[in-house]
Amino acid sequence: MAILFDQYFPCDALVQMGKDFHHRGWMAGTAGNLSARDVAQPDSFWVTASGNPKGQLESTDFLRIAIDGGKVLETPLEENKPSAESSIHQVIYQLFPEARCCLHVHTVDACIASERCAAPMLPLPALEMLKGMGMWLQSPEVTLALFDNWLEVPRIAAEIEQRFSQQAPDISALMIRQHGLTVWGESLQQAYNRLEIMEYIMSYMARRD
Amino acid sequence: MAILFDQYFPCDALVQMGKDFHHRGWMAGTAGNLSARDVAQPDSFWVTASGNPKGQLESTDFLRIAIDGGKVLETPLEENKPSAESSIHQVIYQLFPEARCCLHVHTVDACIASERCAAPMLPLPALEMLKGMGMWLQSPEVTLALFDNWLEVPRIAAEIEQRFSQQAPDISALMIRQHGLTVWGESLQQAYNRLEIMEYIMSYMARRD
C-alpha cells in the first residue's frame, strides 16, 4: 500500500515535505511554515520554528502550540521560536476542526496568478484537477479567497478569521497576495496532495495569460 | 543493453514510472492512471488503484481488470478500487490490440497547448520529435485528437471509442481538454518514450505562442 505521510510521526513527515517543497523552489530562503495537529492533544499543533532553511530541517525544529491562544506548549530545542505566521495556522485549525495539517509556501506562480485579480475572490479555471479539491462537478465555478499582505501577520490572520467565519471558502486553500498559498487537509497526505493541485492550477493561470 | 521498462514485472515498472512522472509534476495530487496489459492473460490489464499519490505507489496498488466489461479480476489489496478513468484504458486496449501499456497524466503544458484549439483535432508542429511517434515524413502534418472533458468519465470513453473506431488517430495519443494526455504503446518502454515526446511537443506549443 502506498506509504502515506500520515504513517510517520508528524514532524518527521513535515521534515520530508520541507525537503520536497524546498527542492521545488516553494520554500526559498527560509520561507513558509508547515504544521500538523497533534494526534494525542488535538487542541495543539506542531509547527516549524522560525528562521530555519526548510530544506535542511531536522525533526527537532518544531514547536507545539496551543490552537486557542497560541501559547508554546512544548519544544525539543529551547532556541526554537514560533514564526509570526503561526497565527495563520492557529486560525485555520480553529475554523476547521477537521483540518489535521496546514502548509504555507511562497511561490512565484501563485503570486503572478493572483496579482491580476483586484477582487477578493480569484475565479479558478474549470480544470479536471479541481476534483482533487473535492469539486466533483461538470465545469465547476470555484473561487480562491485572496487576502492582502500586512506586515503584521496577526492582522492577516484576523482577516482570514473574519471572512471565513462569515462564509466558508469553496476549497481548503487561500492566497495572501504577493506572499503565498496556504492549503490544509484532513490528513497530512491530503494537505500535501492539495498543495500540489493548487500549485498546478496557479502555474496554469500564471502561464496561460 | 539499456534496461527497458519491459524487463520488469509490469506493476513494478509502473511504480517506477509513477515516481518519475510525479517528480516531473505530471501526476500532481493523485492525478492520472498507469496501466499495462497482462502478459499471460492479455484480455486483461493492470491499472493503478484510485486515490493513491502516484509518487508513493507500491507494487500492490494495482488491480487487474477485464478489457471486455471492466470487471475487477484480481488485486493484491482488498481495499483497492478502480478509478473511473479505467474505462478509458479499457477502450484503448479494445481498439488497439497491439497496445501493451497506456499512460494518462495531467500536465499544465498540454492543457494550455490545447485550449486555444476549438476544433476536435489539434494540428501539431512539424518537429523532428514526431519521428518518435512513428511519423517518418518530411514536414509531417499530424493532428492530435481532442476530446471534451465530462464529469462522467465513461462518456469520455464512449466518445473515444466512437471516433477512433470510425477513424484511427494519426498517432498513439489523445488529449482530453482541460484534463490531460493519454498515450499508449506496443511496449511499456514505447509508451514511456511517447509520453515524453508528446509532453515535449505540448511544451513547445504552450510556450511558443
Next chain:
Amino acid sequence: MAILFDQYFPCDALVQMGKDFHHRGWMAGTAGNLSARDVAQPDSFWVTASGNPKGQLESTDFLRIAIDGGKVLETPLEENKPSAESSIHQVIYQLFPEARCCLHVHTVDACIASERCAAPMLPLPALEMLKGMGMWLQSPEVTLALFDNWLEVPRIAAEIEQRFSQQAPDISALMIRQHGLTVWGESLQQAYNRLEIMEYIMSYMARRD
C-alpha cells in the same frame, strides 16, 4: 581536483551524460546522440546505438564508427545499429580534427529560439556566458549557424560539410531547425560545458522575446 568526464572511459562518460541530459528533458523519447572520438584510434568515434532511451543507457549501447566512410568497426552488442544522425557526428570530426566529443540533443528552447530567424545565421545576445564558448570580447557579435531539417539526415550532414568547409563557424555549435542543437569540444568536459552554455543562451532567447 574536479572529476572531469575525460577521466572516465568515453562510453561510461557518455552514459552519465545521457542520464543527466535525459533528466533535464533534453533527450526525450530516444532523441539525440552522444559521441566521443576513440583515443587509441582517433580516426574513429564511439556513438550511441539507435533507438535506446538515453536516460537508461549501459556502456555497451555504443558502436565505434570510422570517421571516413562511416563503417561500423566495433560494437559490444551485435544488435546495436548506428543512428542515421551518426553522419552528422562524422562530418564534425572530419571538419574539426581537434574535436574529441560531439553532443546532439533536442530541446524545446532551442527550437523556439531559432524558429523566429529566417536567416541561415542566428545572432546571439551578448551574454557573459559567451566567454565559455571562447569569445573573450566586449559585446561580442556571435552567430549560431542554422540548418534546415531534412528527413534524409545525410543531406543535413552534407549541408553542414559544405557550409563549414567554406567558412568556419564562430563557435563550436550548430542548430538544425525544429530539431536540435549539436555542440562539440576538444574534450568531453568542454563539450558538456558548452552544451550547457548553448542551452542557457537558447533559454534566454526563447523566454526574452
Next chain:
Amino acid sequence: MAILFDQYFPCDALVQMGKDFHHRGWMAGTAGNLSARDVAQPDSFWVTASGNPKGQLESTDFLRIAIDGGKVLETPLEENKPSAESSIHQVIYQLFPEARCCLHVHTVDACIASERCAAPMLPLPALEMLKGMGMWLQSPEVTLALFDNWLEVPRIAAEIEQRFSQQAPDISALMIRQHGLTVWGESLQQAYNRLEIMEYIMSYMARRD
C-alpha cells in the same frame, strides 16, 4: 537542529552549494564563483579556482586570497588559478566587514529581469520574500544595484567599489547586466538563503512582464 552550511569547513560547504546551484542551472558551463571568508584569518577568503565545472568540484579546487591586494596566499593544488572575478569578491569583503560568504551565479531569469531597466537601480516588487533580505516593511521600496558588464572584470569591481562606498546598497546583492547576480551574507547559510530569495524575485520579474 537544522544542519546549516556554517557547520562545515567552508570549502566543503561551497562544494555542496556548487552541486546544488549547478543542478538548478545557475552555474552552467563553468560559470560563477563561490567564496567564504577564512575564519582564522579573516583578512583572506577561499574562492573557487578558475575553469572548473561547478557541479563537479572537490574541496581542493579553491584558493585563499588576500582581501587587500588579491595575492594568492594558499592553495591545495598548484594548478589552481584564481578567476578574474575574484576581484569582485575582494571588493565585497572590503566594503562589508560583516560579509562572511559571497556567491556569484549566472541565471537566465536575472538577465531577463534586469535588461528592461536602463537605470542603474532596478526597483524590486514588494514581495513578502523581501523580508528574507532584511526588509521588514509594509510595501517596501527596495532597489537592486545594476552594473554594466565589462570584459575587464577589475573595471566592474572598481565601479562596485566606487558606487557602494558612496552609498550603501539597500540589500546585500548586486546584478551585473547580461551576466549575473552576486549575493553576500553574514554567514554561509544567510548568503545561500539570500541567493535563493534574489533568484525568486528575479524569476517573478522575468515571468510577470
